[in-house]
Amino acid sequence: MKRFMAFVRKEFLHIFRDYRTLIILFALPAAQILIFGYAVRTDISNASIAILDNARDEVSSDLALKLEASEFFAIKDYLTSYDDIDAVFRKGKIKEVVVFPEDMAARLKREGNVTVSIIADGSEPNAASLVTGYTTAIINDYSATLTQQPGTSVPVINPEVRMYFNPNLKSHFMFVPGVITLILILVCALMTSVTIVREKEFGTMEVLLVSPLRPWQIIVGKVAPYFFLSLINVIVILLMAWFVFGLPVRGSITLLIAECMLYILMALSLGILVSTTVNKMENAIIVSFIGLMLPTLLLSGFIFPIENMPKGYDYFSMILPGRWFVEIIRSVMIKGAGFVYVWKQTLVLAVMTLFFIILSARKFKVRLEEGSK
């Protein structure tokens, strides 16, 4: 243990002595939160929506048909009561629920106007504002065709947009989970791979391997500081999200931290894996960036909704740990979902973590046997 602590102490010295490391560790997350706080616009197609039809008359079914017929929406579910709305959003598949009021056609005739509620999943503000925008347009179109019919006294259907989870539709809400996902991959995978490869490049790895330190002690000693600093990072990001953007954590903080720890572990083992396959620091950086960071940035659903991706990309995103992690923390942070809602994603992540740990441990061992050159 004493040997191990001497080694860990050295790792901390490395980190605190290199201002570039410190910048990546602490300044970057802050900068990213602020930069990504501004939304990126994207298009929608075939967004999953649900209908709560309290009217069940010709106007409501007409309107539902119109929505379905447009290429923007796919009606995935018909709800029976208001109580279903919460559950359907928590599951996360449905982006929007359209609620038709009772006696829609009759009231339209009698009073000349009715209100249709459009409730969208505000935890993905980009998608939400696009989806509601398109819906509003379709309803207004339909409303316009009604007025042209003779003998009616200008009936109007008012679309009324509401946001679930994120009533003010703050778009930076969705970026906080994304930034956490990205930062953790960056700090954990990139930094560990670089720090291990650095020892190889400078020849100090040889000396460490000849020392009484066990290989696992070297690896754990290398990643332990990053595990610790990443957790601090997560807390800093959460605090920033709270104080700068007023985004509180709705779900259990313990669950959130536990999920983060799982993801950190996964990213660290990815970093070790990268370090066993390359011999130069530049290569470690390139592999981490192109192989890990970019896909996470583009395909995890952090910026571009997964629903809008072409089929192939959609499947590809499934092998990205980031995709599952984004879903998990989005649910926990913004929707306040408990473990029952994210156990599937957690399981996927846990299996991935285990796989990468076993794989990297094995590759590291093989390398030792083959020699350092």
Place this chain on the structure above:
Amino acid sequence: MEREKVIEVEDLVKRFGAFVANDHLTFDVYKGEIFGFLGANGAGKTTAIRILCGLSRPTSGKVLVAGFDAGRSPEEIKKHIGYMSQRFSLYDDLTVKENIELYGGIYGMTMKEIRPRTETLLSRLDFSKYGDTLISSLPLGLKQKLAFAVAVFHDPEIVFLDEPTSGVDPITRRQFWEMIYETAARGITVFVTTHYMDEAEYCDRVTIMNEGRIVALDTPSALRGKYSSSSIEELFVKIARPKTETV
């Protein structure tokens, strides 16, 4: 009187698939001896050193280092040896003292043991003013000397030096060898590989390897006499010439 053996190697064979890197090596190294290990690149030196340091397991044969079996208890061997490679082995971004404390700690020494020894070491090397200097700002010669001092800081039974003087100026090399002599005088066995043939002359005994085999093993003067060469360099060229020469 029988001298104490610290390394005993008998019929050491190491195979990588069909390739035989070490072909039935047999030699002993005695306590306090400076043992030179020579050979062209690819002669099997590195493989042998890796086995002696507990990094790699022998395919067959007996290898005892500091009394421990390299096949069964390499981790025990690691506790009793020091190691310095041709590549620089101190951390650039740590200070002289921090490097010493790190390696002392890794070898199981407590801070209580490390502190006074560090002071003695630094004053002996005339390094006292550099204690809190980052390694990166030291000249190469000093770094190399310090790396050696760190490798024997925990008083190992044997220290392995893998081409320790490559890329060092002649004066520093000279000083470096003085340190090696001092270390050997302290009873620490020095096992050194080198490319510099003049350095081989400084060793108590020299082994020359070629194509996985030991082709010569004796004191430098005995070897010169045996092969009627004026220097180890000439001798080396004579007996360690690869069979198929490539330009």
